[in-house]
Amino acid sequence: MLGEGILKGLAETARNFLGSYVSKDRLTTVQFPEERLPHIEAARSFPFLVYDGEDWQQGMRCVSCLICEKECPPKCIFIEKSKDKKPDAIGKPQFYPVAFNIDVSVCMSCQICVEVCPFDAIKMDIEFELSTNDRFGGLLWNKERLAKPNTYYGEIHPTEAAAVDAQLAEERAKLEAKAKLAAEAKAATVAAPPAQPLRETSEPTEGSGA
Amino acid sequence: MPEMVDQIFVICKHWLLGFAPAGVQPIFSALLSVVPVLVVFPLLFAITTVLERKGLGRIQNRYGPNRVGPCGFFQPIADAIKSLAKEDVVPDTADRVAHFLAPLLLVAAAFLAYAVLPIGRNMVVANLNAGVLFFFAVGSMVELAVFMAGWASRSKYSLLGAMRAIAQMISYEVPLVLASVVVIMAAGSLSTVAIVNAQASYTGIWPHWFVFTPWGFAGFVLFMIAATAESNRSPFDLPEGESEIIAGYYIEYSGFKFALFFLGEYLGMFATSGMAITLFLGGWAAPFSFLTWIPSYVWFFAKLLTLIAGFIWIRGTLPRLRMDQLMNFAWKFMLPMTLLNIFTAGVWHFTPAGYARWLVCVALVVAPFLLLSRGLQQEKKYGMRSYRFAE
Numbered sequence: 001m002l003g004e005g006i007l008k009g010l011a012e013t014a015r016n017f018l019g020s021y022v023s024k025d026r027l028t029t030v031q032f033p034e035e036r037l038p039h040i041e042a043a044r045s046f047p048f049l050v051y052d053g054e055d056w057q058q059g060m061r062c063v064s065c066l067i068c069e070k071e072c073p074p075k076c077i078f079i080e081k082s083k084d085k086k087p088d089a090i091g092k093p094q095f096y097p098v099a100f101n102i103d104v105s106v107c108m109s110c111q112i113c114v115e116v117c118p119f120d121a122i123k124m125d126i127e128f129e130l131s132t133n134d135r136f137g138g139l140l141w142n143k144e145r146l147a148k149p150n151t152y153y154g155e156i157h158p159t160e161a162a163a164v165d166a167q168l169a170e171e172r173a174k175l176e177a178k179a180k181l182a183a184e185a186k187a188a189t190v191a192a193p194p195a196q197p198l199r200e201t202s203e204p205t206e207g208s209g210a
Numbered sequence: 211m212p213e214m215v216d217q218i219f220v221i222c223k224h225w226l227l228g229f230a231p232a233g234v235q236p237i238f239s240a241l242l243s244v245v246p247v248l249v250v251f252p253l254l255f256a257i258t259t260v261l262e263r264k265g266l267g268r269i270q271n272r273y274g275p276n277r278v279g280p281c282g283f284f285q286p287i288a289d290a291i292k293s294l295a296k297e298d299v300v301p302d303t304a305d306r307v308a309h310f311l312a313p314l315l316l317v318a319a320a321f322l323a324y325a326v327l328p329i330g331r332n333m334v335v336a337n338l339n340a341g342v343l344f345f346f347a348v349g350s351m352v353e354l355a356v357f358m359a360g361w362a363s364r365s366k367y368s369l370l371g372a373m374r375a376i377a378q379m380i381s382y383e384v385p386l387v388l389a390s391v392v393v394i395m396a397a398g399s400l401s402t403v404a405i406v407n408a409q410a411s412y413t414g415i416w417p418h419w420f421v422f423t424p425w426g427f428a429g430f431v432l433f434m435i436a437a438t439a440e441s442n443r444s445p446f447d448l449p450e451g452e453s454e455i456i457a458g459y460y461i462e463y464s465g466f467k468f469a470l471f472f473l474g475e476y477l478g479m480f481a482t483s484g485m486a487i488t489l490f491l492g493g494w495a496a497p498f499s500f501l502t503w504i505p506s507y508v509w510f511f512a513k514l515l516t517l518i519a520g521f522i523w524i525r526g527t528l529p530r531l532r533m534d535q536l537m538n539f540a541w542k543f544m545l546p547m548t549l550l551n552i553f554t555a556g557v558w559h560f561t562p563a564g565y566a567r568w569l570v571c572v573a574l575v576v577a578p579f580l581l582l583s584r585g586l587q588q589e590k591k592y593g594m595r596s597y598r599f600a601e
Binding site: 001002003006009010012013014016017019020021026027028029031 | 265268269270271272273276523524526527528543579580582583586587
């Protein structure tokens with residue numbers, strides 16, 4: 001009969017209307033600024049630069065290899081490579097970015113920079129409340145704004161960070177073992193002090209092996 | 211005392227009128243009647259928008275607006291400020307005069323309709339002896355405004371929306387008027403005040419509303435369906451159809467002109483609801499004889515809000531019709547039903563009161579309803595589509 005379906009529909013919407021006042025389970029809305037969902041581990045917003053240790057300038061993993069800058073599809077990364085080398089977190093002399101800027105108004109959060117980085121130096125952040133009233137300076141993030149500790153990375157992406165840390169530790173252990181072997185061999189032949197040549201020999205292996 | 215409260219606005223008006231010099235009294239009297247209408251109904255519009263959004267939200271298991279003010283009830287103020295602050299964009303190729311006039315005409319036409327609505331006992335702006343006729347005449351001005359808007363914007367979507375609106379409004383104007391003819395027959399007058407007075411008596415505790423007769427009930431339902439279509443509300447919101455022609459005839463409007471379209475649309479809805487109350491639901495009359503101590507205007511607005519709630523409920527439930535469904539429904543169902551309803555009202559009028567009259571009249575309403583709805587439901591069997599040239 002005509003109108004039967006309409007009445008059924010009206011009953012259904014009436015049930016929804018009244019039910020939403022009775023049972024809170026019906027209301028799926030998360031009222032955002034006050035209520036927040038726990039963040040999803042796979043979430044990502046914009047990249048940040050990982051540093052080890054306490055000092056962000058010394059501990060920065062980025063060695064300014066410029067791969068991410070070249071790979072970035074929308075070309076939102078600007079890196080200025082240093083002329084000199086500075087010791088990094090473990091005291092090894094490395095090139096470092098004099099300037100590392102990401103224009104987040106251009107960034108499309110594709111994560112390609114993260115995929116290509118051989119040093120696990122750039123990772124995706126989850127922070128998303130980023131509005132600013134300065135649309136030029138406020139959206140061009142510099143090295144200082146981008147630098148975040150490895151512990152923060154461990155907090156926001158625990159599984160991923162654990163895997164990265166394990167891999168890095170393994171590589172470091174391998175290198176140390178290799179260096180030890182080389183040093184022992186050298187010590188056996190020339191009997192030279194082991195500290196200084198160790199770093200020189202290990203440097204090319206790390207670059208090619210990663 | 212209840213009479214005093216009931217007539218408080220009328221007494222106030224006469225008291226204020228006493229201060230005016232005799233020369234300007236007619237104009238002053240008109241102003242005193244018109245200004246409250248111009249204030250109350252836009253306010254009702256503001257309240258309705260927020261209630262509608264909250265109601266629709268609840269129907270869809272959401273909260274609805276709850277940020278501005280207590281429980282979100284200051285939302286219309288925020289909306290008004292926003293639309294006032296917005297840039298008023300007029301398309302380069304638009305007909306500027308018509309583009310400017312269309313929203314004004316729409317709102318003016320919607321307001322004019324309130325002139326004949328009896329809001330309470332002795333509370334009507336103009337007691338015309340052809341009030342119902344005036345109401346429908348003014349109501350059809352809305353179509354002109356809508357087409358002006360669509361045409362003046364010089365946009366495909368506007369024009370499509372306006373064409374749809376014209377087709378729909380003219381098609382549903384016919385059943386709207388025919389559905390109200392039964393009441394005019396029963397009351398023997400075109401004056402809205404006389405129609406309400408005809409319903410304002412009681413048998414025992416029960417009122418003599420026209421909706422409590424077979425032809426009155428059918429007329430009321432048909433009138434409300436046609437009123438929904440006339441005010442372009444869901445499920446008859448094809449002229450606006452956000453998902454197909456974006457916003458129809460008012461797509462090229464922004465800022466406060468856009469808000470005026472909304473205002474006009476809602477005012478039209480209130481006016482037709484008010485007319486339905488006047489014609490079928492006893493106007494300002496109380497639903498039971500023992501409730502007559504409650505002021506008449508309270509009853510009018512209570513009924514109005516109930517009908518608005520019904521509109522919101524329908525909007526939250528039904529999907530939009532297709533154009534052919536809309537037209538089929540108007541011409542193959544509404545029109546025959548209203549015409550037969552006039553016949554039923556005639557039968558009711560000329561047969562003596564009793565159970566036999568009820569039986570005959572109910573049969574006269576139900577039988578055509580069943581037959582016509584069966585006719586509507588016959589689905590056309592489409593075969594596999596064949597192509598002459600493509601294969």
